Amino acid sequence: MFEKWVADFANWLAATDWSVGMHESFYLWNWLESTHVLSLMISLGMLAVIDLRMLGLWMTDVPASKVAARMGTPMFIGFSIMVITGILVFTAIPVRYTHSIWFRIKFILLFVAAINAFLFNRHMHRSVATWDTDKVPPRRTRIGAGLSLVLWVGIVVCGRFIAYDWYDCGKFTNAALLWATGCAYVPAN
Amino acid sequence: MTVLSVFESLEQGPIGTFVKDRGATFASIEAVHLLAFALLGGAVLASDLRLLNVVLRDVPSKTVTDNAYRWFTGALIVMLLTGFFMVSGIAVKCYHNFYFWVKMSALATGILFAYTIRKPLLSGDHSKLKPITLKLVALASISLWFIVAASGRWIGFS
Numbered sequence: 001m002f003e004k005w006v007a008d009f010a011n012w013l014a015a016t017d018w019s020v021g022m023h024e025s026f027y028l029w030n031w032l033e034s035t036h037v038l039s040l041m042i043s044l045g046m047l048a049v050i051d052l053r054m055l056g057l058w059m060t061d062v063p064a065s066k067v068a069a070r071m072g073t074p075m076f077i078g079f080s081i082m083v084i085t086g087i088l089v090f091t092a093i094p095v096r097y098t099h100s101i102w103f104r105i106k107f108i109l110l111f112v113a114a115i116n117a118f119l120f121n122r123h124m125h126r127s128v129a130t131w132d133t134d135k136v137p138p139r140r141t142r143i144g145a146g147l148s149l150v151l152w153v154g155i156v157v158c159g160r161f162i163a164y165d166w167y168d169c170g171k172f173t174n175a176a177l178l179w180a181t182g183c184a185y186v187p188a189n
Numbered sequence: 190m191t192v193l194s195v196f197e198s199l200e201q202g203p204i205g206t207f208v209k210d211r212g213a214t215f216a217s218i219e220a221v222h223l224l225a226f227a228l229l230g231g232a233v234l235a236s237d238l239r240l241l242n243v244v245l246r247d248v249p250s251k252t253v254t255d256n257a258y259r260w261f262t263g264a265l266i267v268m269l270l271t272g273f274f275m276v277s278g279i280a281v282k283c284y285h286n287f288y289f290w291v292k293m294s295a296l297a298t299g300i301l302f303a304y305t306i307r308k309p310l311l312s313g314d315h316s317k318l319k320p321i322t323l324k325l326v327a328l329a330s331i332s333l334w335f336i337v338a339a340s341g342r343w344i345g346f347s
Binding site for chain 1: 212213216217219220223224226227228229230231232233234235238243244245246247248252253256260334335338339342343346
């Protein structure tokens with residue numbers, strides 16, 4: 001049911017003028033994908049500054065809440081650019097992406113990273129007053145920050161691997177992978 | 190010995206063969222290169238945007254730049270190592286690629302600028318420097334690393 005819905009949505013999107021235009025444009029996709037990758041410098045770069053402060057490894061002489069608050073805005077701008085360009089990049093090649101194992105893992109990791117960010121923020125706002133100026137924050141804070149970095153490493157690696165066609169539909173016969181990619185719902189080519 | 194022959198022997202040598210032998214090797218090295226690039230971006234942007242008075246305005250700029258150099262250098266070393274391995278796998282393609290040479294020129298300029306101008310200048314008291322000097326240093330740094338990153342991405346498209 002889920003796979004049918006995903007396949008129907010991807011096929012519908014792929015048939016729109018919007019998707020065909022982006023897919024067939026000589027430069028547009030390259031520009032969108034480059035912007036998506038380059039904005040990593042802002043989004044993940046700023047996130048790294050915050051998480052490394054929470055791990056007690058960067059700017060330890062600056063209060064943790066100050067680093068989080070000041071770097072949060074540029075990080076959010078970077079993530080917004082990534083989300084917008086990411087959606088557009090997806091729109092250009094929806095059928096292939098929805099059946100990519102790396103895209104699917106990336107999506108799950110993004111979801112887990114969002115939950116982790118929510119829980120981390122809630123924990124920080126509740127307890128930061130007690131450890132704001134500590135060079136090394138408490139263990140729970142460090143676990144949240146470390147998990148955030150590990151998740152984002154996974155997201156970047158999966159994002160990069162999407163470009164490779166190792167597990168494109170029709171290139172493998174493994175039953176578990178056919179299930180995980182939903183390739184059983186598209187004709188093998 | 191020509192430059193091209195150096196690139197050819199690099200690609201045909203043990204490192205080039207190792208990188209090319211399996212597609213996943215190149216892709217994995219590329220992913221590490223990308224992660225180090227994000228970290229380098231964080232170090233460059235945190236300190237340069239501070240010098241431009243855009244972020245962390247209530248933190249002394251010297252605190253931000255001093256803290257960032259260690260991570261900048263670490264990320265740069267990882268990028269240079271992974272970059273060398275990546276080039277080894279596609280050396281001849283790189284030799285004939287215009288954007289590869291743009292990237293190498295910007296990279297050499299960026300490294301020289303970072304360690305011979307920016308670092309010595311910012312290692313002293315920032316209040317003794319003119320605000321315009323700090324801003325120009327930040328703009329030059331952001332521009333150089335942006336060119337390195339953008340031309341690097343474009344190598345794959347051309």
